[in-house]
Every structure is written in C-alpha cells, then in structure tokens.
Amino acid sequence: MCNEITSDYLALQLGLYQPFIINEENADQFEACIKTPKKFQFDSYCIECKKESTFKFHSQRGYLPVYPPEHGPVNFLDRIKVDYPIDLLLKCQRDGDHLFYLPLLIRGNKVTKIGQYPSLADLQLHKIDKYRKILNDDYRDFSKAIRLNSQEIGAGSFVYxxxxxxxxxxxxxxxxxSQESQWDNSIFDRSKMDEKIKLLKNYLPEFLVQNRQLYAILSKGIHELTEKECLDLFPNVQLAIELILDEKIHQKEKQKKISSVQKFVSATIERLKS
Ligand SMILES: [Zn+2]
Structure with a gap:
C-alpha cells in the first residue's frame, strides 16, 4: 500500500535516502504539497520550545519548471524528467527562530529526502526522556535503538x-x-526465555509476563526478518518496551507512596501514644 503524500509524511515519516516513486496515483498529492507550499504545515515536537508546536512554511529554494502556455497542459509526471532540488524552510509558530529544514531531490519519478533538521531521532528522543531514571545505563541503548531505526537500520535497532x-x-x-530462599539459579539458567519469565512472574511487570512472546519477535528480528520487516515492526516493539517501563515506574511510585504512608501511620501512632 502506498503512503498518502502529505506534508506530515514528507517531514515526519519519510526516512532519509529512501526514495519514493511518483506515479499516476500520488502525483497530484505530491504536486499539491510543493506547488502551494504556503499550505505546507505540520504539528511536531519543537526541540527549542521543548514541546509540541505547529511548523508552517516560510520559504522555498528551487521550484518545479513552469512551461509557457503555448506548450499546452504539461502533465506533472512529464515535467519531472530532470533533477530538481527543492529546499523547504519552515518555522515554529511559537518562535520564528526555531527552524525546520527539509531538502528534497526530485530525480526522474523519484523523490528523495536528502537531509533534515532536526533529525527524526531528535524529534523522537524526548518521548523516552521519562525512562532515563528507570533504565539507568540502558537508556543509552534505548536511544541508540531509536536513532538506528530512524536511519532505517532495522535488525541493528532490534539488537538494542x-x-x-x-x-x-x-x-x-x-x-x-535475593528474596527467595528456594531460588535455584541452575534451573533458571537451563530454562528458555519463556520459562524464565514464568519463573520470575512475581518480579516482572504483568504486561511483560502476558506478552512474553515479545522476546521471540526480538530474537527473530535479528536472525530471520528482513530489514524492512524489522523497520515495520519497530514502532510496536518500542511501544511494548515502553509499556513494560511504564508499569515499572508506576510500581516504583506506588511503593514510594506506600512506604511514605506506612511511615506516617506508625509515627503518628507513636506520637498519639505518648
Ligand atoms: Zn519552537
């Protein structure tokens, strides 16, 4: 299935150097995007404001050729026979100094994103900032996974x-x-991941125990899936990891509240006794 060509797609979903083909089906959509660039706008995280904003068209370098009327109507696909670089500059609506730069190269019937600022990874990474504390050293691996995925490196991102x-x-x-006196490490070491998770069910987020096949997807990714399959699966695998982490954060906060209330109750009882 082809993606609908919108400003949102060009700015936020299309990867670098992954050309898409202009055909009869999407030629009008693409032409509408760049022929009336004033309408080119999208919502995105702004790395300067550090929150969501709307980016609107500001200026453009490079235009599609316009044929004189005596040529008669020239079909869009016929006009893109040679190379056209088109640079779009957009501005954050909250502050005009916050820029979004998007250069595209039209070559024959292919459109390639040949650069972007801020990078797709930078637009994604703020979403995982809340996991920094809970992940400790693994935070770097999580951000690496997102960076690799935004550079279209599928299996590599799965490794992290x-x-x-x-x-x-x-x-x-x-x-x-440390908590179970009967715990036997040798049984654990001999077990497959599915069994390991079952053995640890009291110590793992419920979501992870229920969805333990996630590990099979991650392992398969590295050995059997194609790069394209890994890239397609990545957003949902990332979401699943985030759900596991969300539950960990929730449990940690709950424990903190429980111990704070416990302390309060016992301290108050002691005080009332005296
Ligand atoms: Zn901004």
Whole structure:
C-alpha cells in the first residue's frame, strides 16, 4: 500500500535516502504539497520550545519548471524528467527562530529526502526522556535503538531493544535470588526465555509476563526478518518496551507512596501514644 503524500509524511515519516516513486496515483498529492507550499504545515515536537508546536512554511529554494502556455497542459509526471532540488524552510509558530529544514531531490519519478533538521531521532528522543531514571545505563541503548531505526537500520535497532529486554529479566532474577530462599539459579539458567519469565512472574511487570512472546519477535528480528520487516515492526516493539517501563515506574511510585504512608501511620501512632 502506498503512503498518502502529505506534508506530515514528507517531514515526519519519510526516512532519509529512501526514495519514493511518483506515479499516476500520488502525483497530484505530491504536486499539491510543493506547488502551494504556503499550505505546507505540520504539528511536531519543537526541540527549542521543548514541546509540541505547529511548523508552517516560510520559504522555498528551487521550484518545479513552469512551461509557457503555448506548450499546452504539461502533465506533472512529464515535467519531472530532470533533477530538481527543492529546499523547504519552515518555522515554529511559537518562535520564528526555531527552524525546520527539509531538502528534497526530485530525480526522474523519484523523490528523495536528502537531509533534515532536526533529525527524526531528535524529534523522537524526548518521548523516552521519562525512562532515563528507570533504565539507568540502558537508556543509552534505548536511544541508540531509536536513532538506528530512524536511519532505517532495522535488525541493528532490534539488537538494542533485545538487550534492554534481557536486562529487565536479569534485574528481576537478581531480586528473586535475593528474596527467595528456594531460588535455584541452575534451573533458571537451563530454562528458555519463556520459562524464565514464568519463573520470575512475581518480579516482572504483568504486561511483560502476558506478552512474553515479545522476546521471540526480538530474537527473530535479528536472525530471520528482513530489514524492512524489522523497520515495520519497530514502532510496536518500542511501544511494548515502553509499556513494560511504564508499569515499572508506576510500581516504583506506588511503593514510594506506600512506604511514605506506612511511615506516617506508625509515627503518628507513636506520637498519639505518648
Ligand atoms: Zn519552537
């Protein structure tokens, strides 16, 4: 299925150096985007404002050729026989100094994004900032996964997500080993991941236990899936990892509140006794 060519698609979804083909179906959509660039706008995170904003067209360098009327109506596909670089500059509506730069190269019937500022990764990374504390050293791996994925490196990005997954399991194993007197590491080491997760079910977020096949997807990604398949699966695998982390944050906050209330109750009881 072809993507609908919109300003949102060109700015926020299309990867660098991944040309898409202009055909009879989408020629009008693409022409509408660049022929009336004043309408070119999209909502995105602004790395300067550090919040969501709207970016609107400001200026353009490079235009599609306009044929004199005596040529008669010239079909868009016929006009793009030679190379046309088109640079679009957009501005954040909250502050005109905050820029979004988008250069495209039209070559034959192919359109390629040949640069972008801010990068797709920079637009994504703020979303995972809240996991920095809970992930500690793994935060770097999580941001690497997102960077690689935004550079269209599919299996490579899966390697980092799998490592995060394995570290979550290892962390739970250490907790189980320190809390359960009957805990047997040798049984754990001999088990497959599916079994390991079941053994650790009291120490892992419920979502992870229920969706433990996620590990099979991550492992398969590295060995069997194509780059394209990995790239297509990435957003949902990322979401699943985020859900696991959300639950961890929630549990941690809950524990903090519980111990704070416990402290309050026992301190107040002591005070009332005296
Ligand atoms: Zn801004």
């Amino acid at each position: 997500l799998r490592r995060i997954f394995e570290n979550l399991i290892e962390e739970a194993r250490q907790t189980a080993a």
